[in-house]
Amino acid sequence: MTAVSGEKVVIVGAGPAGIRAAEILVQAGIRPVVIDEGLKGGGQIYRRPPEGFTRSPQQLYGSEAHKAVALHSLFDRMVAAGVIDYHPQSSVLSTAGNLLQALTPAGRKDFTYHRLILATGAMDRLAPVPGWQAPGVYSLGATQIALKAQGIALGGQIVLAGSGPLLTLVATQLLKAGANIAAILDTSSLHSQICGLPGMLARPGLVLRGFLMRAKLGRLYHAGVTLERIESDERGPVAMHWRDARGKSHVTACDMVGLGWHLRAETQLAGLAGCMFDYDEGWSQWLPRTDRMGRAGERLYLAGDGLRILGADGAEVAGRLAAIACLQDMGLPSPDAHSDLRRLDRFERFARSMARAFPWPRAIVRAVPDETVVCRCEGVTAGQLRESVVYGGAEANRVKSLARVGMGRCQGRYCQLAGAELIAEKAVIKTCDAGRLREQAPVRPLPIGDWVRDA
Numbered sequence: 245m246t247a248v249s250g251e252k253v254v255i256v257g258a259g260p261a262g263i264r265a266a267e268i269l270v271q272a273g274i275r276p277v278v279i280d281e282g283l284k285g286g287g288q289i290y291r292r293p294p295e296g297f298t299r300s301p302q303q304l305y306g307s308e309a310h311k312a313v314a315l316h317s318l319f320d321r322m323v324a325a326g327v328i329d330y331h332p333q334s335s336v337l338s339t340a341g342n343l344l345q346a347l348t349p350a351g352r353k354d355f356t357y358h359r360l361i362l363a364t365g366a367m368d369r370l371a372p373v374p375g376w377q378a379p380g381v382y383s384l385g386a387t388q389i390a391l392k393a394q395g396i397a398l399g400g401q402i403v404l405a406g407s408g409p410l411l412t413l414v415a416t417q418l419l420k421a422g423a424n425i426a427a428i429l430d431t432s433s434l435h436s437q438i439c440g441l442p443g444m445l446a447r448p449g450l451v452l453r454g455f456l457m458r459a460k461l462g463r464l465y466h467a468g469v470t471l472e473r474i475e476s477d478e479r480g481p482v483a484m485h486w487r488d489a490r491g492k493s494h495v496t497a498c499d500m501v502g503l504g505w506h507l508r509a510e511t512q513l514a515g516l517a518g519c520m521f522d523y524d525e526g527w528s529q530w531l532p533r534t535d536r537m538g539r540a541g542e543r544l545y546l547a548g549d550g551l552r553i554l555g556a557d558g559a560e561v562a563g564r565l566a567a568i569a570c571l572q573d574m575g576l577p578s579p580d581a582h583s584d585l586r587r588l589d590r591f592e593r594f595a596r597s598m599a600r601a602f603p604w605p606r607a608i609v610r611a612v613p614d615e616t617v618v619c620r621c622e623g624v625t626a627g628q629l630r631e632s633v634v635y636g637g638a639e640a641n642r643v644k645s646l647a648r649v650g651m652g653r654c655q656g657r658y659c660q661l662a663g664a665e666l667i668a669e670k671a672v673i674k675t676c677d678a679g680r681l682r683e684q685a686p687v688r689p690l691p692i693g694d695w696v697r698d699a
Contacts, residue, residue: 251574254279254344254355256336256513257363259287260556261548261563263319265361268567270327272576277329277355279336279346285319287365288385289556291392292316304392306417307453311556337686337695339516342543345686351694359543359574361566362514363559366507366549369529370658371609372626373405374473376503377617380480384414384504397423399500403484405429405471407602408506409454415464416457427496428461429486431505432602433468440601446594470608474501505604508661510550515683517544523676526596527553528604529661530680536585537569538562545570553599558591609662610669618666619659621652629663630670638671640664640679653689656681 253269255262258280269276278285284292290305290312301309322328334348336355344355368383375381382398384406390398397418402425404415415428444451458465468489475483475495484496508529515521519540520533531552534540538547547566548559561584571578612618614627624647632647640663643649649663650656656663660681667678686695 251358252277252356253359253361253570254357255361255363256280256344257287257365257548257550258282258285258319258330258332259289259363259365259548259559260315261365261550261559261566262287262361262363263315264560264563265363265547265567265570266322266328267318268564268579269570270322272571272578274571275327275329276361277331277357279331279334279344279355281333281335283332284316285323285330285332286312286316287556287559288389289559290315291389293393293395297395299395303420306420308556315560335688335690336513337688337690339513339685347688347690347694359545359570360517361538361545361547361563361570362517362540362550363546363548363563363566364510364513364550365559366509366553367657368410368504369506369508369604369661370503371406371505371605372612372616372618372659372662373471373503374613374616375476375481376474376501377620377623378474378476378480380476380499381474381501381503384410384502387502388414388417391417391421395421397421397500398502399498400424401426401498402500402502403427403429403481403496403498404502405431405469405484405486406502406504406506407432407605408504409598409602410504410506412454412457412461412465414502414504415461419460425464426498427484427486428465429469429471429484430465430467430602431469431471431605431608433489435468436603437467437601440597440599443597444594444601446590446597450594506599506602507549507553508657509553510657512655512657512683512687514540514544514546514550516685516687517541519544519546521680523680525676526599528599528606528675535569536565536588537572537581538566539569539573543573552592552595554588554591554595558588558595561588561591604661606665606675609665612666618662619647619649619652621654621659622648624649624659626666629666633667633670638667638673638678640667640681643667644681650681655684655687 305312338345368385472485545566547562636646664678
């Protein structure tokens with residue numbers, strides 16, 4: 245558990261970034277502590293099914309099956325060899341000083357550290373659609389989790405809507421599993437996608453796989469759409485109302501809707517740990533400020549999609565770099581980072597071009613009707629948020645205190661970005677000038693009895 249230098253290193257997250265960071269540290273003679281919310285290592289992209297699940301890796305991960313199996317095997321070998329101190333099904337809820345407080349299967353547990361690597365990944369980036377608060381409306385990530393972890397589709401007649409590579413991927417996976425998809429609605433225009441293509445050729449193999457997946461969607465796929473509303477009854481969605489790129493109205497019957505606009509970095513712990521943030525116009529979200537190696541502060545390192553949305557391959561490289569930076573700062577021998585830095589540059593060129601091809605639907609968000617629910621946790625509407633801007637000021641935390649947007653279970657993870665757009669639209673300012681919500685501990689809901697009882 246303690247490094248050869250006498251320092252304890254803790255890694256939060258056992259996805260591609262966390263696994264590669266652990267590998268580098270182990271090779272240097274360090275036994276890191278790895279804390280992860282999952283039952284097994286792999287993260288969301290390579291999420292593993294429960295024991296006895298019959299679908300093969302090829303069915304679960306498609307063309308990425310060999311990478312998933314390699315990472316799973318690597319992590320399992322490290323756990324079996326006892327070279328990492330692994331804590332699965334454990335959620336870090338707070339950090340201050342050199343202390344992490346986590347909820348584990350045994351209850352609350354405190355972890356001290358000398359150096360901290362955060363590989364917390366990303367989650368769905370959602371935009372409000374009139375009617376999206378109805379039961380039966382899920383994120384694309386939740387739709388994918390149900391398929392990977394339990395082998396089920398969450399509806400009998402499915403509409404998927406949003407933009408980004410996850411939209412195409414989830415649609416392809418559902419079709420391959422035999423699900424009934426009524427429509428795939430992409431708010432990104434074909435023109436935007438074509439404009440982003442030159443930069444995406446930094447990874448031609450990935451682009452080709454994307455084209456092949458898109459081809460399998462056929463006439464189910466529609467680009468440049470405008471989502472008007474989700475019609476529901478007491479049981480959930482019954483239809484999606486939308487307009488195509490030419491402005492023609494459509495009503496598509498469904499009993500489930502999956503929404504998602506690419507990803508947003510999971511940065512709650514980074515903020516509590518003291519990381520600084522900058523608003524990234526390309527990604528349309530606040531991202532942590534680090535150097536190229538992932539150094540975010542004194543003894544603090546970030547890696548993976550919690551730092552930059554570069555995908556699984558980029559997360560592996562970023563995890564290696566964060567661990568190398570950690571070794572360098574401890575004065576220990578470390579692998580040469582130049583090759584990984586060059587690969588990271590290439591992945592970032594691709595990812596930024598992807599963001600241009602599938603942009604955050606800023607104009608659509610700013611135009612939602614006043615009655616549209618923005619914060620699903622607290623039931624706050626766009627009209628209530630706009631009204632708070634008028635009499636309270638155009639600052640995210642001020643609006644939060646007045647309208648309660650971001651005060652629910654998700655702590656603004658799903659509504660913060662849309663809320664900032666509405667604040668900016670009402671006050672006629674830049675989105676970045678609305679500011680970002682301050683992090684609050686605990687970063688996840690928890691059973692109060694487990695928290696107050698010493699582990």
